[in-house]
Amino acid sequence: MSIAGLKKFFTYIGKNNKPIYPVMAVASAEIVFRPLFTMMDKKSPDETKKYTALREGITEIVAVPTYWACGELAAKGADLFKTDPKAAMRAKHNLMTAGVWGAALLVIPGLCSLVVKPFTERIYKNKARKAQKLDITDNTQSVPTVSKQQISSTGRVALQTKLPVYNYKMADFANSRMKVGL
Amino acid sequence: MIEGIQNILASPTFYNITESTAAQMSIKTGLNSIGRPGFILMDKKIDPHTKRFSATKEFLYQMLSLALYMAVIIPVFKNGGFKLAQKLYKDDAVFKAFKTPEQFTKFHKLTEEEKLAKLKELSDLSKTGDKFTRENINLESEYFANGVIETSSLIGTVTGLAVVAPLTAAKLIHPIMKFLGFNKQNNESDNNTDNNNKNNNNIDEKTASK
Numbered sequence: 045m046s047i048a049g050l051k052k053f054f055t056y057i058g059k060n061n062k063p064i065y066p067v068m069a070v071a072s073a074e075i076v077f078r079p080l081f082t083m084m085d086k087k088s089p090d091e092t093k094k095y096t097a098l099r100e101g102i103t104e105i106v107a108v109p110t111y112w113a114c115g116e117l118a119a120k121g122a123d124l125f126k127t128d129p130k131a132a133m134r135a136k137h138n139l140m141t142a143g144v145w146g147a148a149l150l151v152i153p154g155l156c157s158l159v160v161k162p163f164t165e166r167i168y169k170n171k172a173r174k175a176q177k178l179d180i181t182d183n184t185q186s187v188p189t190v191s192k193q194q195i196s197s198t199g200r201v202a203l204q205t206k207l208p209v210y211n212y213k214m215a216d217f218a219n220s221r222m223k224v225g226l
Numbered sequence: 227m228i229e230g231i232q233n234i235l236a237s238p239t240f241y242n243i244t245e246s247t248a249a250q251m252s253i254k255t256g257l258n259s260i261g262r263p264g265f266i267l268m269d270k271k272i273d274p275h276t277k278r279f280s281a282t283k284e285f286l287y288q289m290l291s292l293a294l295y296m297a298v299i300i301p302v303f304k305n306g307g308f309k310l311a312q313k314l315y316k317d318d319a320v321f322k323a324f325k326t327p328e329q330f331t332k333f334h335k336l337t338e339e340e341k342l343a344k345l346k347e348l349s350d351l352s353k354t355g356d357k358f359t360r361e362n363i364n365l366e367s368e369y370f371a372n373g374v375i376e377t378s379s380l381i382g383t384v385t386g387l388a389v390v391a392p393l394t395a396a397k398l399i400h401p402i403m404k405f406l407g408f409n410k411q412n413n414e415s416d417n418n419t420d421n422n423n424k425n426n427n428n429i430d431e432k433t434a435s436k
Contacts, residue, residue, distance in 0.1 A: 047314060051370060054311075057380075058373030066247045066383050067254060073388035081392040087400060124232060131236035138235055141244040149257040153265035161271070 063141040064115035067148070071107040078104060102160045107152050111144055114151055118143025242335050247379040248300045251387070252292060259288030279408050286399050291391035299386030300379060307378020311371075319362035320371045323348050327375045334368055 079097035082088075088096070119140040125132035234240070243249050263281035266272075272280070308327040315321050323345070324330040333344055345358045352358070 051315065054373030054377060055366060055370045056373065057377050058369035058371070058375075061245070061247070061373075061376045063244060063250050066251055066380050069380060069384050070251070070387045073384045077388045078392055081396060085396055121235070125236060128236075131232075134238060134241040135232075135236040138237065138240050138244055141250060144250070145254060145257055148254045149261040153261045157265050157269060161269070 062115070063137065063144050064111055067111045067115075067144050068108055071104050071111060075101060075104040075108070099160050102163060103152070103156045106155050106159055107147075110147050110152050110155060114143040114147035115140040116143075118146070246331070247376050247383060248296075248304070251383050252296055255288055255292040255295065255387070259285050259292065262288065279403075282406065282408065283399060283403065286402055287392075287395045290395045290398055291387055294391050294394060295383070295386050299382045299390065303378045303382025303385070304375060307374055307381070310378075311374040318367065318370070319356065319358055320367040322354070322356050323352075323358045323363060324371070330371050331375065334372060 078100040082097040082100060083093055085093060119136045121139045122132050122136035125135045263285040266281040266284060267277055269277060304327050308330075312321045320330070324333065333341065336344060342360060345360065345363060349356070349358045
């Protein structure tokens with residue numbers, strides 16, 4: 045961008061700077077940076093880091109459209125000032141700022157409590173369920189074991205049933221085409 | 227009653243405060259430091275100890291971000307951006323007339339008559355003999371200088387709140403939390419997985435003792 049082009053850009057920003065721009069810019073950058081820095085923290089346990097990073101990422105993803113929606117919706121209130129254009133301009137800016145502040149104070153933390161917690165809980169419940177199948181923990185339910193027959197001290201195993209008795213004669217196999225010894 | 231509300235909403239004083247990116251963001255970060263810990267404390271699913279730990283951590287993070295933002299980031303970026311523009315746009319009267327962003331911001335908030343008087347005063351004080359009038363410092367050049375200040379504040383805000391603050395806060399929060407008596411090992415179990423880890427650790431301990 046040339047110096048003249050940059051001047052046009054600055055003039056546009058100076059004329060149309062909306063309160064939603066900086067908050068949306070910060071939240072957009074924080075979608076990447078906050079989880080990244082959390083994951084870089086060597087002092088916290090791995091699972092805590094993953095959970096915190098996920099929670100932070102989702103919070104910022106929720107924050108970007110919420111700031112925009114709250115700011116724009118609040119600015120609609122400036123329609124009350126139709127008679128005085130200057131007052132309407134000031135009111136639009138002030139209401140948008142109030143909308144952003146309202147979003148920061150109430151709407152985003154409230155939405156995050158509703159959205160983030162069940163979402164992350166579901167992920168970790170699935171993970172915990174998988175872990176339960178593989179690992180033995182305090183929560184693992186005990187399974188009744190089948191009692192096995194004890195081996196006697198002599199080492200001999202007592203037979204429970206008699207061996208079957210087969211009453212076949214060699215003559216029975218005469219025409220069976222079975223050949224022995226060839 | 228309605229007129230009173232309308233007067234507050236269209237108040238020029240409120241407008242002057244909220245026009246600045248730095249002021250907006252400082253108030254917004256201050257509100258974050260109330261709202262976020264507040265909602266963590268209201269969560270009934272987490273145990274009280276973990277709630278206090280998470281809420282204190284979030285509060286400290288927001289307060290440290292705010293302090294860093296107001297004390298370092300904004301002055302550095304705002305002044306830096308304005309000085310850079312003074313070098314890039316040497317011939318623009320608006321950057322010749324005002325030496326600092328604060329001087330310009332004060333001028334920008336004045337009424338038309340006050341602006342004319344101020345420009346006359348600046349012309350008289352000018353050592354280079356430059357004449358400042360409403361023709362060379364018009365509304366368009368005011369928007370230009372304001373844009374420079376707001377853009378550098380915006381860059382400072384993003385860099386400060388999204389990059390510098392988390393890095394600095396991460397290093398400062400752990401010692402402060404320790405000083406406040408929050409034992410990380412006992413308190414950072416703010417999720418189910420941590421509880422599972424705890425269980426696994428308990429089992430390990432039991433096995434080891436056996």
